[in-house]
Amino acid sequence: MEGLMDLGRTDMDPSRRSVLGAGLFSVALTVPGWQEIMGRAEAVQSGRTSRVGRPEVDMVTAMTERISELDDQFGGRHARPMAASFIVNTVSPFLRADAPDDVRKDMLSAASDLCYLTGYMAVDEGLQGLAQQYYLKALELAGAAEDHLTYCTTLRGMSVQAVDLGHGPQALRLADAAAAASPQAGPRMRAFxxxxxxxxxxxxxxxxxxxxxxxxxxxxxxxxxxxxxIFGSYDPTALSYATSQVRYELGDLSGAIRAMAEADRLREPVYRRIRVLRRAMLAERQLRLGHLEEASATWHSALDEYPHVQSGRVDDRIRTMASLIRPHRRNRAARELHDRARTVAPAVLRV
Structure with a gap:
């Protein structure tokens, strides 16, 4: 609990952001196993100062859902410090409070979900080391709650982080660990x-x-x-994206583009941040295939919603777009895209 409080306090303090940004992703990170976490949880003696019940659990769950909605629509840059403040000021005291056993486990599970989400938002901002620390807290809380679902979800999230950073073997170990830790998963979780x-x-x-x-x-x-x-759960959109990534990694660029376009077609309108991010990625692949006008049109569709999103990953994609399109400015479509990007994203492109 002290570690969780320290992590949240540091994250919600604007003066410490430079310290957070210095934390690097660690391939050698020690991920605690399920049995190890269970043993720790049984050994914890908490100082209980008050009592919580079902309404407090419901409140934490509802707040996590609202923060997740904000993240989906607007990116995690502003939502994550709010989540950190909620962890410090509300969730941590709840975790120290007295409660019936079933309520306490549900509170631990709700806190684990929130830490996982906060870690995901740290990834979105490029704070990879911070994200790992939130993910570790999510694992510990899930173990204490005996919540296999969130434990496996978090391991998978850590695998996504690792593979996106280019650490294939570490990503595979984490993905396999997630699958192994969920022997009774339903079909949607198995697909996930x-x-x-x-x-x-x-x-x-x-x-x-x-x-x-x-x-x-x-x-x-x-x-x-x-x-x-269940709305927001793993769906054919996410599976199409996974298909695109598999085909791209294995050299099937055309197949990767088709699958990514299908994912874009299926995606629900509420997922604005991920839509901008994936369209920019799709455009990069279209350009690699030599389809300059098609790529430019796709990038334009990403720029349509870019001003509404506060996301480090999206900013990186816009910078990549500018560098990729610059050599093609003799082409009218590329020139128009380049000029529009300088207008829409001047801070990112330092115009």
Whole structure:
């Protein structure tokens, strides 16, 4: 609990942002296993000063959902410090409070979800070391809550972070650990985990394993879609994105573009940040294939919503766009895109 408080206080203090930014992603990070976390939780003696009940758990859950909605629509730059403040001022005291056993476990689980989300928002801002610290806290809290779902979700999130940073073997270890820790997962969760295993395996160059995991994800998704869907859960949009990443890693650029375009077509309107990010990525791949006008049109669609998003990852994609399109400015479409980008994103492009 003290570590969680310190982490949140540092993150919510603007004067410490430079310190947070200095933290690097660690390939050698020690990830605690399920049994180890359970042992720690049983040994904790908390100083209980008040009592919490079901309404407090519901409040933490609802607040996490609202922050997640803000992140989806506007990016994590402004939402994460708000989450950190909520962790310090509200959630941490709740975790120290007395409660019936079932309520206490649910509170730990709700806190784990919030830490996972806060770590994800740190990734979005490029604060990789900070994200790992939040993810570790999420693992510890999930273990104390006996919450396999959030534990596995967090391990998968750590795998996504690792593969996006180019650490294929570490990403695969984390993805495999997530799948192994969830032996009773339903079909949607299996698709969620298998899709990431496929991407991580493709990053290591293991074509056979990548397509085996991808097929498993597709089969599980077919079963999941025949059941009631929970909004915001893993869906065909996310699976199409995983397919695109697998094909891209294995050199199938055309297949990667088709799958990415399909993911964009299926994506719900509320996911603005991820839509801008993925469209920029799609445009980069279209340009690599030599389709300059098509790439320019896709980048324009990303710029349409860019002003509404506060995201380090999106800013990086806009900078990449400017550098890629600059050599093609003799082309009218490229020139118009370049000029518009300088108007829409002057701070990012330092115009």
């Amino acid at each position: 985990l298998s899709g990431q295993q496929a991407h991580a395996a493709a990053r290591t160059g293991d074509r056979r394993s990548a397509f085996t995991h991808l097929k498993d994800a597709e089969t599980a998704m077919e079963k999941a879609e025949s059941q009631a869907k």
